[in-house]
Amino acid sequence: MTKSIITxxxxxxxxxxxxxLLRLLLHHPQATIGAVVSTTQAGLPVHSVHDDLLGDTDLTFASALRGDEDVVFLCLGHGNSREWLLKTDLPARTKIIDLSNDFRLAADRQAGGREFVYGLPELNRAAIRAADSVANPGCFASAIQLALLPLAEAGLLREAVHVSAITGSTGAGRGLAETTGYTWRTGNISTYKTFTHQHLGEIGETLVGLQPDFGQPIRFIPYRGNFTRGIFASVYTTCELSVLEVQNLYSDYYRDAPFTLVSEKEIHLKQVVNTNKCLLHVAKHDDQVLITSTLDNLLKGASGQAVQNMNLMFGLEETMGLGIKASYF
Known part of the structure; x- marks a missing residue:
């Protein structure tokens, strides 16, 4: 059912x-923002932290929700969303979209009397529409899964999958650490969590869900980049199809996906930064299919996808409030 205005x-x-989320929802035609909860900033203007919103809103941070919310976005640190849900008396009618990793794996999707749906629209659009609770995917997980969904659905993942992907500093969150500081990042690059990244679990579950006999390793090397936002992933594996057959497979799979687009030309990061798009490019090198995938880690990899899920959950046009321009120059 479509709701006129969503609180x-x-x-x-x-x-x-x-x-x-605030930047998107302040301009969403069917949404109004009730409470913005922060225990450390309660009573202060929202623009005192998000200072680019000066002049856009007079909201102040609250210490608690108002209680009349139609949907609550949980932007808590990993491990804190489940604790918050279990100790909060949230009305059953209130929908939840969680942006942490607390409910992404199948074994973790039940909590507080709720059943969370994995919120990758290109995979679970129908289930998201019917859901009252959604677990938003991880940023790397979104880029890598979107690179692999068509192959998995066609049962074509037969060998190990190799992934090399780089992300900007905002992927590490707002908290200060040596590897997020300007002087460390500038002119620098490094790997981290090689072959052990936390997003591998949700990627593996998705691939097995589409191709039950998939049992090959996903060898993932993540990189920290010396830029602020965006993910660029190179994904390759063995595939017997011709390049034209693979391109047609991807074009058919994403035919009705408004934000995931298959490019005939090679892609780059500036095409997607500040948008909710994921761009894909497919090529063949000998027996290896190479899929490059790029998205904005804070939008299609997080908050933009969360708004996309909200639109689906409330029966709105999927693209509503997400027609934003790439920061190309």
Whole structure:
């Protein structure tokens, strides 16, 4: 059922993902923002933290939700969303979209009397429309899964999958650490969590769900980049199809996906930064199919996808409030 105006609450309102949600929802034609909850910033203007919103809103941070929210976005640190849900008396009618990793794996999807649906629209659009609780995918997980869904659905993943992907500093969150500081990042690059990244679990579950006999390793090397936002992933594996057959497979799979687009030309990061798009490019090198995938880690990899899920959950046009321009120059 379509609701005319959706009252939104945001919990964990001081972080990067909350800031992106505010920027999107302040201009969403069917949403109004109720409470922006932050226990550390309660009583202060929202623009005192998200200072680009000066002049856009007079909201102040709250210490608690109002209680009349139609949907609550949880922008808490990993491990905190489940704890918040279990100790909060949230009305059953209130929908939840969680941006942490607390409910992404199948074994973790039940909590507080709720059943979370994995919120990758290109995979679970129908289930998201019917859901009252959604677990938003991880940023790397979104880019890598979108690169692999057509192959998995066709049962074509027969060998190990190799992934090399780089992300900007905002992927590490707002908290200060040596590897997020300007002096460390500038002119620098490094790997981290090689072959052990936390998003591998949700990627593996999705691929097995589409191709039950998939049992090959996903060898993932993540990189920290010396830029602020965006993910660029190179994904390759053995495939017997011709390049034309693979291109047609991808074009058919994403024919009705408004934000995931298959490019005939090679792609680059500036095409997607500040948008909710994921761009894909497919090529063949000998027996290897190479899929490059790029998206904005804070939008299609987080807050933009969360708004996309909200639109689906409330029967709105999927693209509503997400027609934003790439920061190309």
């Amino acid at each position: 939104v609450g945001i919990v964990g309102g001081a972080g990067y993902t909350a800031g992106e």
